[in-house]
Amino acid sequence: MAKRLAAWVDYALALILLLAAWWFATGPMEMPTYLLPSPLRTWNALVGIAVTGELCVHLGFTLQNIVLGLVLGCVAGVALAYLMTRFPKLAVWLDGPLVILQTAPKIALAPLFVVWFGFGILSKIILIFSLVFFPVFIGSVAGFRSLDPKLKDLAKLLGLSTFQRFRQIELPSAMPEVLVGLKIGAVQALVGAVLAEWMSGKFGLGYLMTFASATYKTPLLFAAVLMTVVLGLLLHVMLTMLENRLLSWKGAKK
Amino acid sequence: MAQSERMIDIAGVHKTFVADHGTVTALEPVSITIKAGEFISIVGPSGCGKSTLLRLISGLDQASGGTIALDTAGRKRPVGFVFQEPVLLPWKTIIENVRFPLDTAGVSRAQSDKIALDLIKMVGLAGFEKALPRQLSGGMRQRAAIARSLSDDPPILLMDEPFSAVDLMTRDTLNDELLRIWLSTGKTILLVTHSVDEAAYLADRVMVMTARPGKLKCIHNVDLARPRGDETKLDPAYHALVAQLRRDLRTSGGEAH
Structure with missing residues (x-):
């Protein structure tokens, strides 16, 4: 408990130092606002859009896309990895195409996704999905392949059905690697979501950034950037909680 | 007999x-x-x-x-099988592991809990029902494995x-x-x-x-x-x-x- 408190104090101190440096640059050093708005101005811009309800709309839109992309990418990644370990033939067929898709820079494909799937939410979800899918898929393949053969014996001995095998043995045993993939994927998802909103549409934190920079509202731009940082932290906390819950049996850190 | x-x-x-x-x-x-x-x-x-x-x-x-x-x-x-190693599911508690053959055979929870608790007592692990395998010694894990192999009464x-x-x-x-x-x-x-x-x-x-x-x-x-x-x-x-x-x-x- 005391250790935890000490960690929080360290966090808080680091943040305060950062804020102080920021304030120092804008106050005594007199950096112009269009380059670096003061913490107060940024805060005011944030409160401004929060009061009108805009913030909620943009934040909600981005978060919704991230969650959708994460869930879909995660399910598809685990599912394909499972099928490929179950049917080795499938792995042989899909290996080539998957390597090409995996090495293709998804960010560079983003404009293409807009052309193919329109300006709406679909192209955004597909970009996020493509970014989440591969880390989760690769993690899951490693997880399913590392299954202890003795656990396979146990499953065979008990005559478990395919579903029981998957639910009771294969998935929990692959979970550590799946979560490693998911954590990498979540960072990518945030990047993908913001990028997709830069390209098209009228909603989301990414849109807010392009709007703010196009109209020289640097405090608003800063506010939007700050919110993406908060969103990233939120995702991190959520995934850590999930990890602690699912992997507590490994003696994972509390 | x-x-x-x-x-x-x-x-x-x-x-x-x-x-x-x-x-x-x-x-x-x-x-x-x-x-x-x-x-x-x-x-x-x-x-x-x-x-x-x-x-x-x-x-x-x-x-x-x-x-x-x-x-x-x-x-x-x-047949019940006891391997050289315990082969317990590390994410399940001892009682869940012992109950595993029953759970996957669709035995009701009340009945399977009773059987599992009796077996855990028989192999001398009473008090460790809620423990995870990694918290037990090698000998205790092997006892749990024996209890599991007996749980659906082969x-x-x-x-x-x-x-x-x-x-x-x-x-x-x-x-x-x-x-x-x-x-x-x-x-x-x-x-x-x-x-x-x-x-x-x-x-x-x-x-x-x-x-x-x-x-x-x-x-x-x-x-x-x-x-x-x-x-x-x-x-x-x-x-x-x-x-x-x-x-x-x-x-x-x-x-x-």
Whole structure:
């Protein structure tokens, strides 16, 4: 408990130092606002859009896309990895195409996704999905392949059905690697979501950034950037909680 | 208990593997009939096919020829299997692990909890129901594995060097507990071991196997009085049998300890 408190104090101190440096640059050093708005101005811009309800709309839109992309990418990644370990033939067929898709820079494909799937939410979800899918898929393949053969014996001995095998043995045993993939994927998802909103549409934190920079509202731009940082932290906390819950049996850190 | 019932009928069972450099004989034809409630030990050096025989009986591997008939009236899970390692599911608690065969067979929670708690008590793990496997010692994990193998009440219990990973003191204790469990449940037990002392101490009959190629060399009847205990280990007949088993293994060129 005391250790935890000490960690929080360290966090808080680091943040305060950062804020102080920021304030120092804008106050005594007199950096112009269009380059670096003061913490107060940024805060005011944030409160401004929060009061009108805009913030909620943009934040909600981005978060919704991230969650959708994460869930879909995660399910598809685990599912394909499972099928490929179950049917080795499938792995042989899909290996080539998957390597090409995996090495293709998804960010560079983003404009293409807009052309193919329109300006709406679909192209955004597909970009996020493509970014989440591969880390989760690769993690899951490693997880399913590392299954202890003795656990396979146990499953065979008990005559478990395919579903029981998957639910009771294969998935929990692959979970550590799946979560490693998911954590990498979540960072990518945030990047993908913001990028997709830069390209098209009228909603989301990414849109807010392009709007703010196009109209020289640097405090608003800063506010939007700050919110993406908060969103990233939120995702991190959520995934850590999930990890602690699912992997507590490994003696994972509390 | 009907001692005359034939529980396991093994006739000419053999196993060959196809390896890179040709076929390897893991087990030459073995025939033996095991009665219900009998305790059989199988000793032999590494590579004598003793584990293979157990895997064939359990159905984990398919024999290359011969027949294995189990008198288990078409049960879905005729055998319980205790591996060399505990093979517990590390994300499940001890009671969840013991209950696992019942849970996956659709037994109601109330009933399975009762069975699991009784078994946990029987193997001496009361108080550790909610513990995770990693929190227990090797011996305790192996006890949990034994409890799990008994939970859906299979008539046959196959044990593949179950105590080889635990220290000698624990091993003696576990052997005595195994005898107690055997007496109270009336299971037919086949136990594979490296230790001739353990084999002689526990069994009604000892199968001696030799390596390269793996085959059954001979079978000894163990006429030591039951129940067995510390006195058994002082019995000259016990020592004579142990010495005989060692000789059997040595003349075959095997390296048992």
